Amino acid sequence: xxxxxxxxxxxxxxxxxxxxxxxxxxxxxxxxxxxxxxxxxxxxxxxxxxxxxxxxxxxxxxxxxxxxxxxxxxxxxxxxxxxxxxxxxxxxxxxxxxxxxxxxxxxxxxxxxxxxxxxxxxxxxxxxxxxxxxxxxxxxxxxxxxxxxxxxxxxxxxxxxxxxxxxxxxxxxxxxxxxxxxxxxxxxxxxxxxxxxxxxxxxxxxxxxxxxxxxxxxxxxxxxxxxxxxxxxxxxxxxxxxxxxxxxxxxxxxxxxxxxxxxxxxxxxxxxxxxxxxxxxxxxxxxxxxxxxxxxxxxxxxxxxxxxxxxxxxxxxxxxxxxxxxxxxxxxxxxxxx
Amino acid sequence: xxxxxxxxxxxxxxxxxxxxxxxxxxxxxxxxxxxxxxxxxxxxxxxxxxxxxxxxxxxxxxxxxxxxxxxxxxxxxxxxxxxxxxxxxxxxxxxxxxxxxxxxxxxxxxxxxxxxxxxxxxxxxxxxxxxxxxxxxxxxxxxxxxxxxxxxxxxxxxxxxxxxxxxxxxxxxxxxxxxxxxxxxxxxxxxxxxxxx
Numbered sequence: 001x002x003x004x005x006x007x008x009x010x011x012x013x014x015x016x017x018x019x020x021x022x023x024x025x026x027x028x029x030x031x032x033x034x035x036x037x038x039x040x041x042x043x044x045x046x047x048x049x050x051x052x053x054x055x056x057x058x059x060x061x062x063x064x065x066x067x068x069x070x071x072x073x074x075x076x077x078x079x080x081x082x083x084x085x086x087x088x089x090x091x092x093x094x095x096x097x098x099x100x101x102x103x104x105x106x107x108x109x110x111x112x113x114x115x116x117x118x119x120x121x122x123x124x125x126x127x128x129x130x131x132x133x134x135x136x137x138x139x140x141x142x143x144x145x146x147x148x149x150x151x152x153x154x155x156x157x158x159x160x161x162x163x164x165x166x167x168x169x170x171x172x173x174x175x176x177x178x179x180x181x182x183x184x185x186x187x188x189x190x191x192x193x194x195x196x197x198x199x200x201x202x203x204x205x206x207x208x209x210x211x212x213x214x215x216x217x218x219x220x221x222x223x224x225x226x227x228x229x230x231x232x233x234x235x236x237x238x239x240x241x242x243x244x245x246x247x248x249x250x251x252x253x254x255x256x257x258x259x260x261x262x263x264x265x266x267x268x269x270x271x272x273x274x275x276x277x278x279x280x281x282x283x284x285x286x287x288x289x290x291x292x293x294x295x296x297x298x299x300x301x302x303x304x305x306x307x308x309x310x311x312x313x314x315x316x317x318x319x320x321x322x323x324x325x326x327x328x329x330x331x332x333x334x335x336x337x338x
Numbered sequence: 339x340x341x342x343x344x345x346x347x348x349x350x351x352x353x354x355x356x357x358x359x360x361x362x363x364x365x366x367x368x369x370x371x372x373x374x375x376x377x378x379x380x381x382x383x384x385x386x387x388x389x390x391x392x393x394x395x396x397x398x399x400x401x402x403x404x405x406x407x408x409x410x411x412x413x414x415x416x417x418x419x420x421x422x423x424x425x426x427x428x429x430x431x432x433x434x435x436x437x438x439x440x441x442x443x444x445x446x447x448x449x450x451x452x453x454x455x456x457x458x459x460x461x462x463x464x465x466x467x468x469x470x471x472x473x474x475x476x477x478x479x480x481x482x483x484x485x486x487x488x489x490x491x492x493x494x495x496x497x498x499x500x501x502x503x504x505x506x507x508x509x510x511x512x513x514x515x516x517x518x519x520x521x522x523x524x525x526x527x528x529x530x531x532x533x534x535x
Contacts, residue, residue: 166378
C-alpha cells in the first residue's frame with residue numbers, strides 16, 4: 001500500500017509532495033517485441049489480477065481482441081502485418097498499454113487534484129476516487145492509453161500493478177509471460193538486458209534493432225526492444241518521437257495561471273471595492289419585504305389567497321420572488337388580487 | 339424549499355465562493371490525507387499449491403482463497419497465478435492457465451459424476467460409488483463380450499478394441515505409468531493419457 005510519502009507528483013497540485021524519502025530505485029517493464037508470440041496470457045493475467053472482466057469481443061479479421069484498449073482492458077496485443085521491401089511479410093505483435101512516462105502527459109493535463117499520482121519508483125497511477133471523468137488525461141497522453149468507463153465515467157489504465165510492486169512482487173503480466181518477452185526489474189537492469197538483447201538481434205541480422213525509451217517524455221518505465229527501432233510506427237502506430245500535446249502545455253502553462261489570476265484579481269477587486277466604498281446603500285424609498293411598512297395582515301392574507309387559488313405567482317414557495325418585486329407588493333391593495 | 343436570500347446576502351455568498359475557489363486554484367487548498375490507491379489483495383490469503391488442469395505441460399499454480407484456513411471460514415478461491423518454485427514453467431502461465439479462476443467458478447463446470455442413460459436426453463447426478471460401480475460393470479461386460487484372444491490367422495493378440503480410455507492430463511509421470519499399465523493389462527488399444535490441446 002502506497003502512502004503519500006512515496007508520491008513524487010500529484011495531478012492539479014501545486015504544493016510539492018514530500019521529497020526526502022525518494023531514494024527508491026526506479027522500476028521498469030521491458031517488452032521484447034521480438035520474443036512475443038501473441039498468446040495474450042498477459043491480457044488474461046491483467047484482467048484476473050485487477051478484477052476486470054471486459055465484454056466478450058468479436059471477430060473482425062485480425063487477432064486484436066478487444067479491438068482497442070478499454071476501461072476494462074488495460075493491455076491489448078496489437079497485431080501488425082508489415083511487408084518489407086524484399087517481399088517478406090513480418091507479423092509484428094506489440095503489447096500496448098501505459099508506458100509510465102517519467103514526465104506523464106496525463107498527470108500534467110489532469111485538473112482533478114490527486115486523481116493521477118506518480119510514485120518514486122516511476123509508476124504512474126490513477127486514483128479513481130478523485131477522477132472527475134473529464135478525459136483530459138487522454139488528450140495529454142502521447143500514446144492514447146487512458147479510457148473513460150461508460151459505467152462510472154472515470155478514467156482507467158494500467159497501474160503497472162502498483163499494489164503488487166509495492167508488496168515486492170512483479171506485475172501480473174510479467175509473471176505470466178510464457179516466452180520471457182515481458183521482464184521486470186530496476187530500470188537500470190532492464191536497460192542492460194535490453195542492450196544485450198539488441199546486440200543479439202543485430203547479430204542475427206536485424207541491423208536496426210534498438211531500445212524504445214523515448215526521451216520526449218523523459219523516458220518511460222515500460223520499454224520495448226524493437227527489431228525495427230528506426231521505424232516504431234510499424235508496430236501499430238507506436239510514435240517515433242512522442243511528446244506531450246502542446247494543448248496541455250497551453251492549458252497548464254499559460255492559460256491556467258492567467259485564468260487563475262483573473263479570478264483572483266476579480267475577487268481582490270471586489271474586496272478592495274467593499275473596503276473603500278463600503279456596502280451598497282439601499283435607496284430609502286425602496287420598500288423592503290419584511291422590514292418595511294407593509295401591514296403584516298395584508299401579507300398573510302396575500303399568501304393565504306395564493307394558496308387557495310393556486311395561481312398567484314407570488315405564493316409558489318419562492319419568497320425570493322417577493323423580495324424581487326417589492327414595488328408591486330406595495331402597490332397591491334390590502335387583501336391581495338382577489 | 340423556501341430560500342430567504344436578500345440581494346446583499348447573495349452577493350456576499352458569491353464573493354466568498356469566488357474568493358475560496360480562486361484561493362484553491364492558486365494552491366491554498368487543504369490537502370486530503372492520501373489514502374492508499376489499491377490494497378494488496380493477497381495479504382493473509384490461504385495459499386495452496388496445485389497443478390494446472392488444462393494440458394500435458396502441467397504448470398505449477400498457486401491458488402489463493404479467502405481466509406487463513408480457520409474452521410469457521412468457508413474457503414473461496416479468488417486468485418490463481420503461477421508457482422515460481424515449480425520447475426515446469428517457473429511461475430509463468432499461458433492464457434488458459436492465467437484465466438483458471440474463471441474456470442474454477444464457471445457455471446458450466448462439472449462438479450460431480452453424471453449419467454445419461456441410453457436413449458435419454460437428461461443427465462442424472464449419481465454418487466462416486468455408483469459411477470465407479472457402473473463403469474466397472476460396463477468395462478467387465480464389454481470386455482467379456484468383445485475381447486479378442488486370437489486373430490483370424492490364429493496369432494495371439496489379446497486385445498480389446500471396443501472401448502477406449504482417456505486419462506487425466508495433469509497426471510504425474512508415476513500416475514501416468516500406472517494408468518498405462520492398468521489399461522494395457524486389460525488389452526485396451528485406444529488409449530490417450532494426455533488431453534493434448
